[in-house]
Every structure is written in structure tokens, then in C-alpha cells.
Amino acid sequence: MKTRLSQALLVSFAAIFCSTVNPAALAENAVVKMALPADFPELNRNEDANWLTSNGSGMESKVQKLFSVNYKLLRQLDGYTPDSIAAVFGERMIKEQDVHIKLLLASIAAERGHEESGKFILKMAENIDYETTISRLYALRPLVNAPHPPEWVFEAVHQALGDTRIATGMEKSRWGRGQQFEISYLADEETFLTYDLGTAKNRKSVPVLIEMAKRTDGSRGPVQALGRIGDPRGIPICLEFLAQEDAAINAKKASDSAPREELTGALAGLKAKDAVPTLLNYLYSEHVIKALGGIGDERAIEPLRRIVASHGHVDPDPYTWAARFQQRSFAARMALIKLEPDDPVPRWIAVTQDMSLEWAQRREAVWELGSHPDPRAISPLLSLVKSDLNGAVVNQSITVLSAYRYKAVVAGLIECFDADFAGKSDWKRANTPAMFSENIAKALHILTGQDFGSDKTQWAKWWNETGKNIENLK
16 A cells, blocks of 8 residues: 555545435434524633643654534534534634644534645644654544545555555654654554444455465454454455464463454354354453354354353353452353344343442343344433433433433433432543533534533423424434
């Protein structure tokens, strides 16, 4: 793969971009949008002003920090027409001198169809300075994650993942002077673009990811992305990695080792049934058990039933502490919910209500209900929001309910503003009562397209007057 910007990519850019469908125009919750005024507030340029990121390390790209600092302001853009956002932010991008602010403006405008902004992002691939590179790569992430990304975005990401040039200016990185990293590594491990490709599920990315997996000897990014996409073309290479790891474990007689979790997870996403005989040799591993549930092969049912019946014990068992038995038994219980023919929804609901389990285990069942939105789970999930003692379970239930497109969810979440969140915490995602209420407001915004913040009175007024008639909710 060429590492320099393709001239053909630039030449064909305008035609590709003009055919792009703007994700904002496809919002399921149609609301009347206004034209963005030219005097819309400028971005906050202080990248260190009270920002939060996915891991909060303080080492993220300047664009990532700037996006986080301006999150509340940028969220207001949902109320404006895509064309007007492209025009205003595109004009600001053209005039901007600071490269990191310029990249953020370009990302916002390009997502709404601004041609010059997209060309600028592509042109910046010629720059291999560390700080500029990770800002450019991060600027691509919102575009990859848009509902209908243009093809040029995937071409740019594929190019970055194959870019073997060494980044310069590493003294400005968290790694320090003397370190050397390829652009490809930065695209994968620093800005998580392989993860984004997996989320986007663009099948054109599969050959690129396979080649990257081969080149990196099965590194986690491309392997996980192949599993998330689920294209069967990824099965042979993942089976090859499984065979290699199985042989290495056996050669070392490492009776307490198992194939890597990212690999077994990918095999589950790929529904790779040919992996089952090998994986059945590692039933002492919780992530292997989980993978067997994801693969969906009935050959795993009886072995997993035996684990549940024995309260998590296996023979031979390399682990002897009680916590491991409980975790293994739980993993088998969850896998069997997927494998056995019984209706899974009541069983997941039962797990969320089983207070003998660890909070993280109950939250795992909440996650499953989010992936399988069934109206029978609405009332139990709302009950968790209102009264569960663990903040992480509460917060995850709020997030999951945003996937349930039912009027009962909107009405229920509005009532949840009155819940007592005092003393509850979900780390930095919700560690004050106000943050839980903000997350309820975000879920309501996703469901309805409206934005009244955490003001229950306004939400209730809108719901009672017009919201109940919203057509895109059941």
C-alpha cells in the first residue's frame, strides 16, 4: 500500500464527496432545524480546560482534547442544518492558522459535506510530525463513525493503517525522544482507527485488516476489527493464529494459559465453528467460555452445563481460588443463555436482578439487553435506573435504554430525573447526581432529537403537549 497521499484520491475527491449522504439529514428523529448563524460562538482554544477523554491520560491528541473541551458547544449543532454548519465551519477552517484547530473545524465541516475540509484532511497525510499526525488521525474518527461515511474516509484510514513511515518529533509524544513508531502503529494503537473500522463494519476494510493482521503477527487491533465486522473472509487468518497459539501453549506445557482474549473474541464475532474443538480444551478460561457462547455451536452446551452444575469447577483445574470458580460459573451461565433454545430475554433480566452476583456481572446482562432491545426489558431497566444501588449498573441501564425506541422509555426516563443518585458513582462517566441526570438527558436526546438538558419540567411539558405523538417511536 502506498504511504504517500494518492493523487488519484485527490482528483476523484469532489465526485465522491458530492455523493455523500449527510448523516444529520438522516436522523431518525426529524426536528425543525435552523440555519447556523455566522456568529455562532467560536471554539474554546484552551485544550486543557476541563476536558474528559476515554481514558483521561492527558496524552491524547490536541484535536481530541479540543473536541472534549468544546463538547457541549458542538452538541448544539444538532439543531442546525448540515449545509449551514458546513458553510460556517468550512469558512472558519479555511481562515484558521493553527493546524489542530483547523483539523477539528475540518472534521466537523467534512462530516456535513464540505469539500475543501475533506481535501485538507487528506492533504495533511503528507505531514509525518507526531502531534500533527495523531490530530489528523483523530479528525478522521467522527467521519468513520458517521452513519453513512463517504468512501474517501475509508481510503484515508486504510492508507494510514498501511503507512510505514516513521513519525518525526517524537520528543513531543508521551513516549519521549528516541522512540520510533510507524504511522500505521499510531493509527492503530494511538487513535484506535482499527476499532472504528470494526464499528463501521465496512466490508471493503476486510482485506486491509487481514494484511495488517499478517504484518503485525495478529496484533489486537486488526484482529478485533475483523471479529466486529464478522465477514467470513477473516476466519482463516484467525484460525491460523489460534492454531499457532494452541501449539505454543502445548509446547510449553502451560496448563494455565489460553489463547488471547482478543483472538477468541474475534472468533466469536466471526461465528468460527471450526475453532470450537480447540477452544473446548480451555474451559478453565472465562473468555474462552464467553467466546463459545458467541460462536453459537451446540457442541459447547453440555460441557458448559457441567461447569454450571459443578459451581465453576473443571477437571483438571489450574485455578484453586473461590472467586475464579464463581466467575467461571457465571461465564458459563451467560454463554448458555445464548446457546440454549430458551427465550434469552427473561434470563438476562433475571441476571440483572440477581443480587448474589457481582455488580459487573449484572451490568454484563444489561449490555446484552441493549443489544437485544425487547419491550419486556423496559420496566426492569427503568427500575434499575431508579433504584439500583450500584452507579455503574444505573448508568449502563440509562445508556442501554437509548437503544429502545419506545414511547414508554421516553416517559420512563423523564420520571427518572427524580431518582435519588446521591452517593452513586460510575467512575468519571457519572460520579455526581447531576452527571446521572445529564446522561438521562443524553439518552432522551438520542431517542427524540430534542434537547432540554436535565430540566424535567421542560421534558415533561414537551412530552405531554407534543412528544407523545412522535411517529418514530412505538
